[in-house]
Amino acid sequence: MKTNMKTYETVIGLEIHAQLSTKTKIFCSCPTQFGSVPNTQTCPICIGMPGVLPVLNKKVVEFVIKAGLATNCTISKHSRFARKNYFYPDLPKGYQISQFDLPLCQRGSLTVGDKIININRIHIEEDAGKNIHDSSDIHSLVDLNRAGVPLMEIVTEPDIASPLEAGAFMRKLRAILRYLEICDGNMEEGSLRCDANISLRPIGQKELGVKAEVKNLNSFRYVEKALEYEIERQTKILTDGGRIIQETRLFNTQSGKTISMRSKEESHDYRYFPEPDLVPIEVSDQWINEIRETITELPDQKTARFVRDYKLPSYDADLLSLEKYTADWFEEAVRLGGDSKQVSNWMMGELMRLLNEKNLSLDKSPLKPNLLVDMLKLVTDGTISGKIAKTVFEDMFNTGKSASEIVKEKGLVQISDLGELDTVIDEIIKSNSKEYERYKAGETKLLGFFVGLVMKATKGKANPKLLNSTLQKKLST
Amino acid sequence: MGISDSDVAHIEALSMLRLESDEAELFKGQLNDILLYIDKLNELDTSDIEPTSHVIPLTNVFREDVLVTMSLSQDEALKNAPDASKGFYRVPKIIE
Numbered sequence: 001m002k003t004n005m006k007t008y009e010t011v012i013g014l015e016i017h018a019q020l021s022t023k024t025k026i027f028c029s030c031p032t033q034f035g036s037v038p039n040t041q042t043c044p045i046c047i048g049m050p051g052v053l054p055v056l057n058k059k060v061v062e063f064v065i066k067a068g069l070a071t072n073c074t075i076s077k078h079s080r081f082a083r084k085n086y087f088y089p090d091l092p093k094g095y096q097i098s099q100f101d102l103p104l105c106q107r108g109s110l111t112v113g114d115k116i117i118n119i120n121r122i123h124i125e126e127d128a129g130k131n132i133h134d135s136s137d138i139h140s141l142v143d144l145n146r147a148g149v150p151l152m153e154i155v156t157e158p159d160i161a162s163p164l165e166a167g168a169f170m171r172k173l174r175a176i177l178r179y180l181e182i183c184d185g186n187m188e189e190g191s192l193r194c195d196a197n198i199s200l201r202p203i204g205q206k207e208l209g210v211k212a213e214v215k216n217l218n219s220f221r222y223v224e225k226a227l228e229y230e231i232e233r234q235t236k237i238l239t240d241g242g243r244i245i246q247e248t249r250l251f252n253t254q255s256g257k258t259i260s261m262r263s264k265e266e267s268h269d270y271r272y273f274p275e276p277d278l279v280p281i282e283v284s285d286q287w288i289n290e291i292r293e294t295i296t297e298l299p300d301q302k303t304a305r306f307v308r309d310y311k312l313p314s315y316d317a318d319l320l321s322l323e324k325y326t327a328d329w330f331e332e333a334v335r336l337g338g339d340s341k342q343v344s345n346w347m348m349g350e351l352m353r354l355l356n357e358k359n360l361s362l363d364k365s366p367l368k369p370n371l372l373v374d375m376l377k378l379v380t381d382g383t384i385s386g387k388i389a390k391t392v393f394e395d396m397f398n399t400g401k402s403a404s405e406i407v408k409e410k411g412l413v414q415i416s417d418l419g420e421l422d423t424v425i426d427e428i429i430k431s432n433s434k435e436y437e438r439y440k441a442g443e444t445k446l447l448g449f450f451v452g453l454v455m456k457a458t459k460g461k462a463n464p465k466l467l468n469s470t471l472q473k474k475l476s477t
Numbered sequence: 478m479g480i481s482d483s484d485v486a487h488i489e490a491l492s493m494l495r496l497e498s499d500e501a502e503l504f505k506g507q508l509n510d511i512l513l514y515i516d517k518l519n520e521l522d523t524s525d526i527e528p529t530s531h532v533i534p535l536t537n538v539f540r541e542d543v544l545v546t547m548s549l550s551q552d553e554a555l556k557n558a559p560d561a562s563k564g565f566y567r568v569p570k571i572i573e
Contacts (some may be wrong), residue, residue, distance in 0.1 A: 022542045029545040038564045039554045058539035087493045089568040131571055141565035274530030282536040
């Protein structure tokens with residue numbers, strides 16, 4: 001059967017806005033704290049009063065250079081600001097101070113899995129205020145606390161081939177920014193948000209298809225979901241012989257669909273020009289080197305070292321290196337004598353499960369590395385069984401008490417005493433004589449039935465190895 | 478080159494203004510006068526002159542990232558606003 005169906009490939013580029021973790025705003029000394037009382041963190045500079053002059057926060061430049069170095073960018077020796085002009089109620093000056101033709105960082109890259117994603121540029125800009133659309137039909141409310149908070153915008157090349165790759169890039173970038181301590185990466189609070197450009201083209205075609213831009217995606221999942229929806233939408237239009245319209249779209253988190261946001265697209269004309277109120281930035285090699293020296297081990301390097309030095313599978317090493325605090329926690333436990341793979345298993349298993357359940361981050365966990373290591377020693381020397389260890393672990397997590405304390409309080413010491421175990425087993429065999437006969441007749445899978453009963457009777461404290469061998473011996477006689 | 482009617486309409490939209498037709502005509506004339514004046518500058522030979530965005534020979538003017546308590550109170554911040562409500566600036570509804 002002949003068909004007109006073409007196969008399309010996806011082309012994605014991201015524009016990521018990251019809020020820089022400075023104490024003060026980019027051009028004035030107002031605080032940047034999130035969630036404060038509306039309009040209490042503003043001054044004549046950030047609300048655009050006539051006659052004021054911006055003065056650049058040095059930390060902002062240092063942070064963005066840091067980001068550039070960590071993503072293999074070339075740092076521009078000469079850089080300047082530009083005005084991006086547009087009218088919107090959250091933009092009190094009527095223009096946003098940004099960078100246009102001479103951004104601070106250019107031509108970088110990040111490796112995600114086996115793939116290199118190129119970065120076109122990283123530039124500095126100021127954030128706008130926040131519009132609140134409450135129940136009123138005729139009014140909107142504006143909070144300018146966020147106006148003038150420093151941002152960097154990271155623009156990738158259209159090198160990303162799938163929604164999953166886009167998500168992976170975001171996760172990687174977030175990990176790096178958090179390692180560098182230049183952005184807290186809190187997506188719920190909008191510290192990291194993403195606009196995604198996506199287009200399709202027939203496989204083999206060189207030039208890019210017409211793109212749609214999906215704005216303001218503030219979670220990894222939304223990035224992936226919105227892009228999946230766009231692929232579906234654009235594929236349908238193209239296979240039906242239609243044309244994609246270049247437009248801005250919004251992702252509706254409820255419906256999982258993107259919707260056109262055609263409002264003011266026609267009039268986008270930002271009339272950029274060099275910002276006359278700010279002098280250019282010159283970056284010397286010496287300054288770059290000073291900043292380079294402050295960059296500590298990054299996630300990729302840490303992963304490699306964990307595989308090399310602790311013989312961890314790369315899956316474990318990757319997960320443990322995602323957050324610096326997690327990696328430090330792991331290394332502390334190993335330093336205290338914990339076996340690296342055991343520590344990793346407990347961290348990625350029970351610890352993560354409990355943290356998720358309680359919605360806690362690791363630094364808020366009452367369970368510290370030394371407690372885990374002490375517990376592992378009790379397992380190794382046979383004081384408690386691996387099964388009991390799970391209970392002990394959860395108790396440690398909830399109370400912050402040590403494993404030996406919990407074991408003592410609850411009488412959880414493993415029964416490794418043959419005499420004590422003998423008595424229990426004899427009783428159980430006696431009261432289950434039918435099953436005993438069946439076992440002797442060759443139904444050996446009933447061993448599990450007896451193991452279960454003994455474990456129940458001893459509240460899981462029977463030493464499993466000892467139990468198995470004793471039970472088998474007794475049942476066969 | 479000169480400013481056309483559609484240029485005026487474009488600038489009108491960008492500026493969020495609504496002009497009567499006689500106003501549009503008036504501004505068209507004024508904008509054209511400004512451009513004519515700029516054209517005068519184009520008569521100068523600038524082939525030997527470096528383009529410049531800043532007239533003062535300064536670079537790297539910074540401040541340290543130090544918190545100074547100089548923010549306005551909410552009342553002060555909203556004092557000049559034509560309209561405010563519940564601690565916010567209140568503006569005509571923004572259609573999203």
